[in-house]
Amino acid sequence: MSxxxxxxxxxxxxxxxxxxxxxxxxxxxxxxxxxMEVGTDQQFEFLxxxxxxxxxxxxxxxxxxxxxxxxxxEQAFQDIATAEMVRxxxxxxxxxxxxxWAGPLILNMGTExxxxxYIKRILSAEDIWCQGFSEPDNGSDLGxxxxxxxxxxxxxxxxxxxxxxxLGAYADFIIxxxxxxxxxxxxxxxxxxxxxxxxxxxVDPAPIKKLTGEHGFTQTFFNDARISDSCQIGxxxxxxxxxxxxxxxxxxxxxxxxxxxxxxxxSANEVVEMARRAMRDGRPAIEDPIIRDQLVSFLMxxxxxxxxxxxxxxxxxxxxxxxxxAMARKLTNSEWRRRLNQFAxxxxxxxxxxxxxxxxxxxxGRWQRGYFNAFSGTVxxxxxxxxxxIVGERVLxxxxxx
Amino acid sequence: MTxxxxxxxxxxxxxxxxxxxxxxxxxxxxxAVRRQIEAEGAIEADIWQEMAALGWLGIAIxxxxxxxxxxxxxxxxxxxxxxxxxxxxxxxxxxxAARAILQGGDDGQKSHWLPQLAGGTVAALALTEAHGDWxxxxxxxxxxxxxxxxxxxxxxxxxxxxxxxxxxLVSVALDGAPALLLVEAASLPAGALRREIVIDETRRSxxxxxxxxxxPKANLLPVDGAAACLKSLHLTACLFYAAxxxxxxxxxxxxxxxxxxxxxxxxxxxxxxxxxKHPMVDALVGMEQARSHLYHAATVFDxxxxxxxxxxxxxxxxxxxxxxxxxxxRAIQFHGAFGFTYDCDAQLYRRRALWCEQQHGDxxxxxxxxxxxxxx
Numbered sequence: 001m002s003x004x005x006x007x008x009x010x011x012x013x014x015x016x017x018x019x020x021x022x023x024x025x026x027x028x029x030x031x032x033x034x035x036m037e038v039g040t041d042q043q044f045e046f047l048x049x050x051x052x053x054x055x056x057x058x059x060x061x062x063x064x065x066x067x068x069x070x071x072x073x074e075q076a077f078q079d080i081a082t083a084e085m086v087r088x089x090x091x092x093x094x095x096x097x098x099x100x101w102a103g104p105l106i107l108n109m110g111t112e113x114x115x116x117x118y119i120k121r122i123l124s125a126e127d128i129w130c131q132g133f134s135e136p137d138n139g140s141d142l143g144x145x146x147x148x149x150x151x152x153x154x155x156x157x158x159x160x161x162x163x164x165x166x167l168g169a170y171a172d173f174i175i176x177x178x179x180x181x182x183x184x185x186x187x188x189x190x191x192x193x194x195x196x197x198x199x200x201x202x203v204d205p206a207p208i209k210k211l212t213g214e215h216g217f218t219q220t221f222f223n224d225a226r227i228s229d230s231c232q233i234g235x236x237x238x239x240x241x242x243x244x245x246x247x248x249x250x251x252x253x254x255x256x257x258x259x260x261x262x263x264x265x266x267s268a269n270e271v272v273e274m275a276r277r278a279m280r281d282g283r284p285a286i287e288d289p290i291i292r293d294q295l296v297s298f299l300m301x302x303x304x305x306x307x308x309x310x311x312x313x314x315x316x317x318x319x320x321x322x323x324x325x326a327m328a329r330k331l332t333n334s335e336w337r338r339r340l341n342q343f344a345x346x347x348x349x350x351x352x353x354x355x356x357x358x359x360x361x362x363x364x365g366r367w368q369r370g371y372f373n374a375f376s377g378t379v380x381x382x383x384x385x386x387x388x389x390i391v392g393e394r395v396l397x398x399x400x401x402x
Numbered sequence: 403m404t405x406x407x408x409x410x411x412x413x414x415x416x417x418x419x420x421x422x423x424x425x426x427x428x429x430x431x432x433x434a435v436r437r438q439i440e441a442e443g444a445i446e447a448d449i450w451q452e453m454a455a456l457g458w459l460g461i462a463i464x465x466x467x468x469x470x471x472x473x474x475x476x477x478x479x480x481x482x483x484x485x486x487x488x489x490x491x492x493x494x495x496x497x498x499a500a501r502a503i504l505q506g507g508d509d510g511q512k513s514h515w516l517p518q519l520a521g522g523t524v525a526a527l528a529l530t531e532a533h534g535d536w537x538x539x540x541x542x543x544x545x546x547x548x549x550x551x552x553x554x555x556x557x558x559x560x561x562x563x564x565x566x567x568x569x570x571l572v573s574v575a576l577d578g579a580p581a582l583l584l585v586e587a588a589s590l591p592a593g594a595l596r597r598e599i600v601i602d603e604t605r606r607s608x609x610x611x612x613x614x615x616x617x618p619k620a621n622l623l624p625v626d627g628a629a630a631c632l633k634s635l636h637l638t639a640c641l642f643y644a645a646x647x648x649x650x651x652x653x654x655x656x657x658x659x660x661x662x663x664x665x666x667x668x669x670x671x672x673x674x675x676x677x678x679k680h681p682m683v684d685a686l687v688g689m690e691q692a693r694s695h696l697y698h699a700a701t702v703f704d705x706x707x708x709x710x711x712x713x714x715x716x717x718x719x720x721x722x723x724x725x726x727x728x729x730x731x732r733a734i735q736f737h738g739a740f741g742f743t744y745d746c747d748a749q750l751y752r753r754r755a756l757w758c759e760q761q762h763g764d765x766x767x768x769x770x771x772x773x774x775x776x777x778x
Contacts, residue, residue, distance in 0.1 A: 272776075275777075286777055292769075292773035292777060293766065293770070293773065295773070295776075295777060296769040296772045296773050296776060297769065299772075299776055300695075300717050300720065300721060300769075300772070301691070303695070303698075304692075304694055304695055304717075304721060305691070307409060307691075307694035307695060307697075307698050308690055308691060308694045310408070310409045310694070311409050311693065311694045311697060314409060316411050316416040317411055317693070324686060324690055325690055328683070328686070328690070331683075331687070332691075385676075385680070388676070388679065388680040388683045389676065389679065389680075391683045391686065391687075392673075392679035392680065392682060392683050393679075395683075395686065396655075396659055396679075396682055396683070396686060397659065397663070398659070398662060398663070398671075398674065398679050399663070399670070399671045399673050399674040400674060401674050401679060402670070
């Protein structure tokens with residue numbers, strides 16, 4: 001039986017009040033805008049503690065099964081709590097890979113023991129998760145992963161490296177795609193998938209300095225790291241299918257995520273407000289006809305993308321290509337965000353040249369840093385160019401590109 | 403904060419959309435579209451009568467006047483599939499005229515005209531003028547009042563399906579203020595209508611010379627509502643054009659995809675090349691946003707918040723115009739040398755896109771008005 005409108009309304013009031021009261025004060029340092037940007041211990045600890053607090057209050061994993069630490073309630077409650085987090089602009093839930101990708105994957109196809117071991121600790125941020133898909137020589141070509149996992153009795157021995165590991169320096173576990181067989185007909189058949197511990201001998205995350213100047217992720221080296229074969233999820237040799245399943249969670253094509261806000265939203269209205277302060281030819285920039293046209297275009301696109309999400313829930317209005325909006329969502333939203341940040345930088349006039357750390361930087365330099373970091377969205381999880389191949393092939397039915 | 407992500411889609415809309423899609427596809431396959439280009443009218447009379455019999459002309463007319471009392475959202479659901487199949491008809495113009503009479507007419511005008519329009523009488527809109535301004539209150543045509551008649555002067559342009567029309571909704575300046583009046587086809591002198599040669603060959607467009615035409619005062623819509631009525635006509639026309647363009651985009655994207663999946667060069671279907679594949683995804687993404695804006699606009703259009711409705715419909719028109727322009731422009735290019743020929747269907751859509759963009763305001767024009775609504 002589904003919750004009544006009255007129950008949902010009452011819950012909205014409750015959750016709204018809780019976040020108003022418990023939203024953390026400004027920590028006095030610039031917070032990252034997503035889990036991909038966590039660069040200092042100070043940032044990490046602040047965000048981990050905040051996620052724990054939200055989970056303890058009961059507003060995370062509300063629709064996950066109660067026996068593993070979830071709330072056991074309807075998705076509608078989590079959706080309300082998540083919307084409230086977005087609306088009140090509270091800091092994001094930093095264990096994104098656990099909450100949105102690994103968690104749903106484990107619930108979907110993990111063993112009972114895996115569910116019991118991991119799900120609650122994902123929600124509480126006691127275990128931080130990271131992802132080991134990309135390798136130095138294999139970015140978009142995921143199926144070509146070369147990190148070796150060799151079975152020795154009840155163990156696998158791991159050798160190789162993964163790269164662009166967000167939260168790699170902090171993570172307790174990694175969802176890992178590794179090659180268990182080099183003699184298969186196709187590259188895909190030799191892959192297996194592991195839920196592997198990070199804090200063991202032979203796993204060494206080395207920080208990588210990003211274009212922003214910060215440490216956001218690691219190259220993660222595996223040198224004879226030994227893990228139990230109970231870490232495996234899915235069949236041995238069936239890792240590609242598990243990876244594809246993971247990507248449906250990552251790209252939000254499949255539901256089942258724990259919920260919660262996962263990046264600090266950027267809104268076009270913030271840029272409109274900036275245009276009121278910025279100057280052009282002695283007048284507020286918002287009076288400049290070209291800037292007005294650009295602002296309206298961003299507002300239109302922002303609304304169009306939000307409306308897409310709404311329309312995607314109405315089968316009669318997506319009948320011809322039901323997956324179109326969902327499959328293109330990462331492409332459209334990440335590109336919009338990159339362009340909006342870029343525009344917000346140029347809008348600042350000569351002050352656009354300042355950067356984070358300069359006392360006179362507009363908004364502490366967050367737009368400059370945001371523009372650079374926005375490339376994590378247009379590159380990570382498959383570049384926009386690869387996304388266009390995917391949408392072109394799977395939605396429009398065009399032949400594969402060579 | 404108002405809810406800006408609202409889309410409702412009713413069972414009536416879903417049913418109408420299904421019926422309109424199969425109707426348009428069967429009445430308007432592309433060879434029929436090309437035959438109709440050579441014909442006298444934009445649509446065969448019996449197809450128009452079938453549309454009337456289906457009740458489509460009375461969708462947004464209240465039941466007391468012989469309509470079905472649904473809303474513009476239901477009209478949108480049939481205009482979109484017509485656009486997809488390039489079916490041209492006076493449905494939008496007739497619906498708009500009925501709406502103007504409903505909103506701005508007196509009781510006599512409503513009870514005289516609305517049942518007729520619901521039943522298949524064609525109305526034409528005579529709103530634009532030689533200056534080409536999208537501002538419908540920029541009026542050089544005038545009406546001069548004598549005892550019980552009005553004498554008109556000036557000229558109107560882009561009066562579509564005028565030869566089929568039995569009544570014209572005409573805008574003029576009366577004592578310096580905008581006014582709307584109904585001119586019956588029977589009162590037009592010979593030669594008042596002149597066929598225009600327009601870029602979208604599926605349309606029949608005429609200029610209308612008003613000089614010396616006399617209209618009884620009873621045909622004047624009450625003047626105090628005329629300015630609001632003109633604005634409503636403009637925005638409603640934008641809603642219908644957005645629907646027509648969304649349909650057209652879906653049509654032209656499919657036409658192009660079919661070619662990319664049959665034409666081979668250098669041992670590959672050309673759709674495998676990213677230089678063509680990626681812009682097709684851009685076209686798809688543009689269409690998806692246009693449709694989302696459209697159905698949001700259809701949802702809020704007759705709602706209580708007039709500013710929200712205006713914002714929604716201007717966004718829908720602007721997005722659809724730009725996205726249809728892109729999709730149809732690339733359709734020509736991606737057909738290569740064949741795209742340069744009259745035989746290639748891409749030109750039908752490109753011409754349609756240009757017409758729809760240039761009537762009632764292009765993207766930049768609507769964004770300019772949106773700036774006033776959103777930023778000031």
